[in-house]
Amino acid sequence: MSENQTIYAAFAEKLDAVLSALEMEGTLPPETNRANVSVEPPRDPSHGDLATNAAMVLAKQAKTNPRALAQQIVEHLQRDPAITSAEIAGPGFINLRLASQSWIEELSAIAAKGDDYGKSAVGAGTTVNIEYVSANPTGPMHMGHCRGAVVGDALASLLEHAGHEVTREYYVNDAGGQVDTLARSAHLRYREALGEDIGAIPEGMYPGDYLVPVGKAAADEFGNRFVSEPEEEWLPIFRAFAVERMMDVIRSDLALLGIEHDVFASEAALQAAKKPEAAEAWLREHDLVYDGVLEKPKGKTIEDWEAVELPLFRSTKFGDDQDRPIRKSDGKWTYFGADLAYHMQKAEAADALIDIWGADHAGTVKRIKAAVAALSEGQGTAIPFDVKLVQMVQLLRGGEPVKMSKRSGNFVTIADMVEEVGKDVVRFTMLTRKPEAQMDFDFAKVIEASKDNPVFYVQYAHARICSILRKAGAENLSPSEESLYLLGEDELTLIRQAAQFPREVEAAARAREPHRIAFYLYDLAAAFHAFWNLGNDNAQKRIIVAQSPELSGARLFLATQIGQVIRNGLGILGVEAVEEL
RNA sequence: GCGCCCGUAGCUCAGUCGGAUAGAGCAUCGGAUUCCUAAUCCGGGGGCCACAGGUUCGAAUCCUGUCGGGCGCACCA
Numbered sequence: 001m002s003e004n005q006t007i008y009a010a011f012a013e014k015l016d017a018v019l020s021a022l023e024m025e026g027t028l029p030p031e032t033n034r035a036n037v038s039v040e041p042p043r044d045p046s047h048g049d050l051a052t053n054a055a056m057v058l059a060k061q062a063k064t065n066p067r068a069l070a071q072q073i074v075e076h077l078q079r080d081p082a083i084t085s086a087e088i089a090g091p092g093f094i095n096l097r098l099a100s101q102s103w104i105e106e107l108s109a110i111a112a113k114g115d116d117y118g119k120s121a122v123g124a125g126t127t128v129n130i131e132y133v134s135a136n137p138t139g140p141m142h143m144g145h146c147r148g149a150v151v152g153d154a155l156a157s158l159l160e161h162a163g164h165e166v167t168r169e170y171y172v173n174d175a176g177g178q179v180d181t182l183a184r185s186a187h188l189r190y191r192e193a194l195g196e197d198i199g200a201i202p203e204g205m206y207p208g209d210y211l212v213p214v215g216k217a218a219a220d221e222f223g224n225r226f227v228s229e230p231e232e233e234w235l236p237i238f239r240a241f242a243v244e245r246m247m248d249v250i251r252s253d254l255a256l257l258g259i260e261h262d263v264f265a266s267e268a269a270l271q272a273a274k275k276p277e278a279a280e281a282w283l284r285e286h287d288l289v290y291d292g293v294l295e296k297p298k299g300k301t302i303e304d305w306e307a308v309e310l311p312l313f314r315s316t317k318f319g320d321d322q323d324r325p326i327r328k329s330d331g332k333w334t335y336f337g338a339d340l341a342y343h344m345q346k347a348e349a350a351d352a353l354i355d356i357w358g359a360d361h362a363g364t365v366k367r368i369k370a371a372v373a374a375l376s377e378g379q380g381t382a383i384p385f386d387v388k389l390v391q392m393v394q395l396l397r398g399g400e401p402v403k404m405s406k407r408s409g410n411f412v413t414i415a416d417m418v419e420e421v422g423k424d425v426v427r428f429t430m431l432t433r434k435p436e437a438q439m440d441f442d443f444a445k446v447i448e449a450s451k452d453n454p455v456f457y458v459q460y461a462h463a464r465i466c467s468i469l470r471k472a473g474a475e476n477l478s479p480s481e482e483s484l485y486l487l488g489e490d491e492l493t494l495i496r497q498a499a500q501f502p503r504e505v506e507a508a509a510r511a512r513e514p515h516r517i518a519f520y521l522y523d524l525a526a527a528f529h530a531f532w533n534l535g536n537d538n539a540q541k542r543i544i545v546a547q548s549p550e551l552s553g554a555r556l557f558l559a560t561q562i563g564q565v566i567r568n569g570l571g572i573l574g575v576e577a578v579e580e581l
Numbered sequence: 582g583c584g585c586c587c588g589u590a591g592c593u594c595a596g597u598c599g600g601a602u603a604g605a606g607c608a609u610c611g612g613a614u615u616c617c618u619a620a621u622c623c624g625g626g627g628g629c630c631a632c633a634g635g636u637u638c639g640a641a642u643c644c645u646g647u648c649g650g651g652c653g654c655a656c657c658a
Contacts, residue, residue, distance in 0.1 A: 036598070044601070053600065056638070066638075090601050091638065136658065176658060294656080310656065321583065321654075328656040335658050362585045363653045391586065392652065433594060437587055438651060445593095451620055452607070460620055468617055507597060519595060522605080533622040536613070544617055581620065 006502040007106050011050055011096070012039040014083075018076040019054065027072050032061050041500065048087070048095035049496065055092040066092025103492050104484045106499045110561040111481065118505045118568045123164035129350035130156050133254065133261070134171040137246040138182045140210050141253040142411040143441070144358065148390040149414075150430040150574075152356035153259045154514035155388075157572045162509035167350060168261045171342060174243045175267040176335065182206060182246070183238035187226070189215025190238075194224055214245045256418045257427065258574045265345070267338055275341040276333050279375065280311065280326060288314050288374050295322060313340070318370030336364065340371035343385070347376055352384040354512070359391045388512065390435045396442040421446050424575045428455035431518045431573055454522050458566065459578050461525035464532060465563035466579040468543050472556050477544060479560045480553030487554055490534060490541065494558065497527040498565045505572070514573065521569045528562050 015037070022028045037058070042051040055070035062069050070088040077086040077096065085097040110117045132152025135145045153168070160166045173179075185206040192198045193215040201207040218226075218241060226234040247264065254260065270276070283289040292312045312323040313336070326337030346353055353372070357365070365387045376383040395402040395412060402412055417426055420443065429446065432454055433439055446453070472478060487495075501520070508516040535542030543555040567577040 038598070038600090040597070040600095042601075043596090043604090047601075051601090056600080059638085093601065173658065178658065308656075319584095325656055330656085332656090334656060359586065359652050361653080361658085364658095365585075389586070389652095394651090437594085440593085453620095454606075456620060457606090460618080464618060464621085471617055503597090511597085515595090516597085519605090522595095526605085529621055530623090532617080533613090533619090535617065536619090536622070539616065542617055581618075 006506075007098075007102060007499050008039055008041070008050070008503050011098075014080060015039055015052055015054060015073075015077070018073055019058070021076060022072060027069070028058060028062050032058055034058070041496070042093075042095065045493070045496075047089065047093075048085070049098045050096040052094050052096070053092075055088075055094060059092065070094050100487075100492055103495045103499065104487065107484065107495050107558060107561055108481060110498065110564055111557070114564060115568060115571075117564060118501045118572075119161050119163070120502060120506050120509070121163045122506055123159060123162040123509065125163075126352060127165045127167065127350045128159050128352045128354060129167045129169055129346045130159070130354040130356070131169045131171055131346070132156075132356035133250075133259070134173070135250060136173050136176075136178055137243045137250065138178050138206060139208055139246065140249050141414040143393060143395050143414065143417060144411075146257070146414055146417065146426065147393050147430050147435065147439075148356045148358055149254065149257060149259055150427050151388070151390055151435045151514060153257070154427075154431055154517075154573050155354070155356070155512060157574065158505070158509050158514045158517065159512075161505050161572055164509075167263060169263040169265060169346065170261040172243070172247065172264055172266045173335075174239070175271055175333075175338065179239050179243060180235065182242050183235050184231075185211055186214045186218060186242040186245075187234060187238050190218040190222070191215075191227060193219035194227060196227075210249065211242075214242055217241075217245060253414045256415060257423055265342065267342065270342055270345060271333060271338060275345055276326070276338050279341040279344055280337070282375065282378070283313065283326075286374070286378055288317075289326060290314070292323065294325065313367065313371060315367040315370045318366065318373065320366040320370060324367045336367060336371075339368060340375065343368065343372050344375050347372070347381075347383045347385075350383070353386070355385075355387045357387055357389055359389045362389055365389070386512065388435065391438045393430075394438065394440045396440055397444050402443075424455050424459070425453055427573060427575050428458075428518060429453070431515050432522075434513065434515050454518075455575060456581065457529075458521045458525045458570065459576070460581050461528045462563055462566045462570070462577045463579060463581040465528070465559045465566075468559055469556065469563075472544055472552070475544065477549060477552050477556060479557040480550070481557055483550040483554045484557065486551050487558065490531060491555065491558055494527050494531050494562060497524050498562055501565050501569065517569050517572050521566060521573075524562070524566060524569070528559075528566075 016034070019028060019032065019034060019037075023030050023032065034054075034057075037052065037054045039050055039052045042048060055073055056066045059066040059069050067088055070092045074086045074088060074094060077083050077094070082099050082102050083096050084099050087095045089095050113119075130152060133141075133145060133149045135141055141149070156166050156168050181204065185201070188198055188201070188205060189211045192212075218238070221241070226237070280289055289311055291309050293307045293309050294312070296307075308329050310325040310329060311327050313326050315324050316322065324336055325334050326340070328334055343353065355368075369385060369387065372383060372385045376385075425446065429441070469479070501524075504516060504520045508514060532543070539545070543559055544552050545555075563577075570577045
């Protein structure tokens with residue numbers, strides 16, 4: 001086995017060699033198409049350690065029936081001493097059993113690789129930029145941002161484990177009209193901090209208390225310099241000041257979830273650098289932007305709608321319903337106009353881009369994908385670009401929907417959430433379902449049932465392992481690689497489960513689905529708990545067996561490696577591997 | 582009206598590039614603790630994989646249509 005190879009890949013190579021041999025013999029035609037051949041652990045463990053569909057997939061090409069071809073393959077495979085049995089089953093599956101030595105070696109491999117076990121090189125040499133969260137800098141983070149934040153962060157770690165170089169990026173929307181509102185709201189709080197009675201917060205301003213400290217900070221910074229100045233004097237200053245403060249709040253909210261971005265990209269800076277102008281010029285040159293009139297929107301009535309000529313991007317050429325404006329009628333950039341330039345900026349430093357968006361932005365996916373495709377292909381390098389939509393989380397408390405409105409200042413913040421249930425529970429809960437399905441998050445249930453939360457189940461397995469190692473230490477026993485041959489079928493079952501970890505990481509990374517790791521860890525923890533409980537019925541099956549330091553050493557070594565795999569997996573998810581519960 | 586996502590056990594959800602008898606947790610019923618952490622384990626009951634066609638050696642999985650739920654359809658962000 002080579003350095004970074006999984007046990008499954010190793011046997012896939014052996015099978016490949018057999019198929020090549022059969023081509024040489026003429027049983028198979030030369031250059032058979034093996035694209036659909038797989039080597040996988042069968043779902044039902046009684047079928048063996050590995051199964052391949054090779055005979056069924058290739059029978060047609062070989063102009064024979066699957067079971068006959070399987071027989072040929074089996075004869076070759078049986079010559080391998082690492083394969084103790086090769087059987088044909090059902091319509092032509094080949095089930096393999098591996099010598100226990102193969103599994104024992106895998107256990108040693110876990111120990112040798114340690115924290116690197118599960119890492120892979122499939123993504124080596126590719127830089128991936130993943131943009132996630134990107135919440136508007138107008139207030140603290142609320143629960144609506146949480147799922148995308150956690151999924152994006154776990155995906156970033158997952159891709160790192162697969163060998164990619166990853167940039168975690170946050171796009172700060174500090175150029176739009178909502179920042180004016182923020183600045184005015186902050187100015188109001190500033191006057192309040194200087195002793196003015198501001199009364200009720202007027203309609204159209206952000207009423208949240210989180211702006212009170214911003215007002216105080218502004219009072220400390222500026223004194224009464226901007227109290228009675230005209231708005232145009234202070235607005236730009238308050239914009240920058242308030243955004244800076246809000247980003248501090250957001251960064252500390254993200255830190256509560258264990259999230260840290262590498263790059264915070266400012267929309268205002270992008271515009272100051274004239275990036276959108278450059279993109280527009282290029283698009284006009286290639287007839288992808290033209291001046292035209294928007295159609296009246298369908299399915300929604302707008303009272304003051306009127307036809308205006310605007311610069312439009314030809315997104316209909318790429319399957320969108322409508323061409324999309326890149327500038328507003330006042331000449332300023334639309335969100336989309338700036339966003340396409342922003343994606344070009346990201347593409348300059350990465351080989352692939354991923355955006356994590358909330359499902360409420362699904363309608364804008366086509367246009368941005370179209371723009372990135374047009375710009376990156378046009379400029380010579382097609383950049384793979386994936387937008388992952390994270391579906392809405394319905395927040396409940398005891399079955400009743402929790403109303404959230406940023407405008408009224410009434411929303412559940414991430415800080416509240418983490419304080420109530422803890423970072424690990426929030427992260428694991430968000431990661432134990434696929435992101436494209438909607439989910440309910442019921443505070444009452446999560447808190448009440450926190451002891452049944454799967455995250456504790458996994459952490460408990462890790463804590464138990466730590467506990468047994470502490471206990472062993474007290475009895476002068478320690479994990480030992482010397483006598484692993486003493487391990488039997490119960491232990492091998494556990495090793496087989498652990499050995500799937502690298503495969504799971506690769507598959508999850510390829511599919512860009514971090515939730516698979518969470519489910520895998522649950523299964524691994526279940527296998528360990530089951531193994532542990534064997535000792536309840538039969539003292540000979542405990543990890544520490546008083547009469548045999550050798551067997552104890554081997555089992556402690558096994559437990560240590562299971563702990564290692566759980567730790568590595570939880571590391572991808574950003575969940576703590578606690579040593580005690 | 583159009584676009585995107587979802588529909589699997591009473592509930593919450595997994596299900597590998599299409600693979601063998603569709604799996605977990607919760608709930609329910611029955612068991613396991615003088616003994617390494619019972620926040621654990623073992624077992625029972627519970628299924629028209631929304632529905633109807635199609636593709637093929639084989640479909641929960643792929644394609645088409647229907648029904649149901651969510652999100653979106655502004656020069657907002």
